[in-house]
Amino acid sequence: MNDLAALKADLEGLAIEDNPQIVRQKSRDFFWYSPVLKRQLDEVCADIVVTVTSEAEVIRVLRACYAHDVPVTTRGAGTGNYGQAMPLSGGVVLNLADMNKVLEVSTGVVRAEAGAIMSTIDDAARPSGQELRLHPSTYRTATIGGFVAGGSGGVGSINWGGLRDFGNILRLRVVTMEAEPRILELSGADLHKVSHAYGTNGVITEVTMPLTAAYDWVDVLTGFDSFAEAARFADALANQDGLLLKEIAPIAAPVPHDYFLRHQKFIRRDQSVCALMVAPFAMDAFSAFASRFGGVEILYRSDLASDEDKQGLPPVYELAWNHTTLRGLRVDPTLTYLQVLYPFPDHVEKAVHLAELLGDEAPAHLEFVRFDGRNTCFGLPIIRYSSEDRLEEIIRIHEDRGCPVFNPHCYTLEEGGMKQTDAVQLAFKKEADPKGLLNPGKMIAWENPDFDFSSDQTYLFPGLAR
């Protein structure tokens, strides 16, 4: 603890928290959606939390931590589900939540501090008729820096693809973890160095994102007699080029009825649902399309709902993406989920096949997205969890059918992602974090360059055994 005492002395004047309960709270994200991560990471805890309010303070923290060899795990709102913000080696949690100013809104562009909440950014953009292209279901709590560092896409991905795509992040300011931290401005192909790197190779302090036209999106729930019909409708809808939607999510019965408690009154238990956000001026055309498609029951639309009906209803984006899972967990804490890609052009067929194969052990939940120019879908099926072995088996069942799983039961970049070394991110870590102090244990390529991704073994960070 000598190092820590010296560090604290160096950081005098900054907002340092060492109350164990608060430190523990700020050392946790939403990793507990996974029973596997819960077992592995439940005891993980930082030594102190430093809350900064400026880039100068970030630099001060990194300089001091570098000098004292103290690990730093950067945190926004801690809404990640892969344990992105869990400080596996203890040390400092660097909390950017108070670095949250929206700095500039212009045509097509917003610049904000990394800790700015996404809905706050949109509040600032809306007077100009604009909003962010993409956001997670944690729109009202998650930070833009956390989304860039640990997210991949979400609401809006049906129009714009994911954060990995050229153009969905415009510019990042990053502070390096060196004796004398540098400030770098990244754009173009360089953005890939730090986006979705979990803060393992730099601290993002400022984010420039594209904006798109803002609308008062209409929340719509449509009901179907089978999941297959819901999925086919979603696919057909996604391929309607002139219909502007922001969200298309088919969800299998009985999830909507059983877990969307506030909307339960609109939904039969045997009804699969397609949850939608539709541009208000597109509602006539949407209705015409739905009635031509056939078999679509409009259960709810926010533009026609009475104030009484709308009372207390969460927005549709808080029924979708990982809020579907969250609503399930609130009713049944034994649930968990997967993240699956169903590749185009057989995505619907594959998703329906897997849904039928796994039945109520894995009620289907799809999220339609644009992916390399085509409309396809990710899946976030609810899993009625029984054991880690069975979970692995369910993952294999998906992969054996050509549906890659971005495993949310692993906390490393590689295992939760493409299951291979990202040479660009590794090279940048060597340059920007030579001591390997940033978010230790998350980048296998750094921790164990010889790790065999083709083995069935999950990587276990030695630091966890400290």
Added chain:
Amino acid sequence: MNDLAALKADLEGLAIEDNPQIVRQKSRDFFWYSPVLKRQLDEVCADIVVTVTSEAEVIRVLRACYAHDVPVTTRGAGTGNYGQAMPLSGGVVLNLADMNKVLEVSTGVVRAEAGAIMSTIDDAARPSGQELRLHPSTYRTATIGGFVAGGSGGVGSINWGGLRDFGNILRLRVVTMEAEPRILELSGADLHKVSHAYGTNGVITEVTMPLTAAYDWVDVLTGFDSFAEAARFADALANQDGLLLKEIAPIAAPVPHDYFLRHQKFIRRDQSVCALMVAPFAMDAFSAFASRFGGVEILYRSDLASDEDKQGLPPVYELAWNHTTLRGLRVDPTLTYLQVLYPFPDHVEKAVHLAELLGDEAPAHLEFVRFDGRNTCFGLPIIRYSSEDRLEEIIRIHEDRGCPVFNPHCYTLEEGGMKQTDAVQLAFKKEADPKGLLNPGKMIAWENPDFDFSSDQTYLFPGLAR
């Protein structure tokens, strides 16, 4: 001419033109892009032109023409290329160009009189940060009503598909051709009754269209050593979900150098070009993508061009769609063109194959569009015209390779379109134009219900022989 004299008396007080030269001028559209239509239609002429300024005047004209059995062909700016506005049976040309007010701009929506010029609509929408989704290359001259009645898509179709797609037209006001003309408001699935019907079954007086975010689009010309490379780049670019572009058109050498005279200084004669409109904030990401793709030479970008360089340059959209053909025609009046669809997913392969097969007889020109949710391309190849037989042969060469031709050398709805009866439009004509007085000769299903579309014969309207 007795009928006509009586009609004129009935229309007293309206703006009636009977000066033969002006009537002839207003009886012509851009049909002369086609040597076949030029031969067939060059003598076509109305008897009088009536220019109206209100819906009440439209009703007055239709009521009187119905009473006197005088045909009415509605005209906007007359920029169509299929002879849409050619009055095959003479009679009245109903000119809506002075019914051109932009009535209302709100979030996502504009309402305008049918004769409003598209660029004028955008001028009215731009203070709210909005613009039309789609426009033809004749943006600065064409009317919105003419586009809806006789167009199919254009600039912006890479994002929104075509006018036929649900959501790209929101509402139309239509006046019927009956003893007592009715005013109908069409929306949803009903829009199909009159959109792309050439005014054969109603007169569109007012149009409500969706708007999207407006940007100061950057005009970019990129150069390639071969057409195949230009086409592959265009395809890859179209599939970049995060890169916002409004126009992607690969054009084979030597068309860009030989016909884009104002841009000639930027282009080598052996260079194929991809003409682009890119959102200004996407330029960094675009450049990163282009340099990763490789082999892309940036010949011109308007955001970096000097005022001297920009002097007198037309915008990129006036190099694309049928302005490519028009620029060719200005240099070599013997040229013509085709309209081809290259179906997904083999669109690039098919387009490149046909370009290589036909060589300099048909220099390729592609327009990338979204079509049923996929990015594919239309072609508007320049044709170095030799004879009608050879033109037919070139069309067959395309069709034999699975690439349907929307034949711009035919003036009927069916032959220029899907080559089959449109039952909805026919039924609506029976209701809204029982005497068949609206734009006679353009709907085969009405004129000759027994016409065999599978024969190799072109339909010839008997009225032409009058």
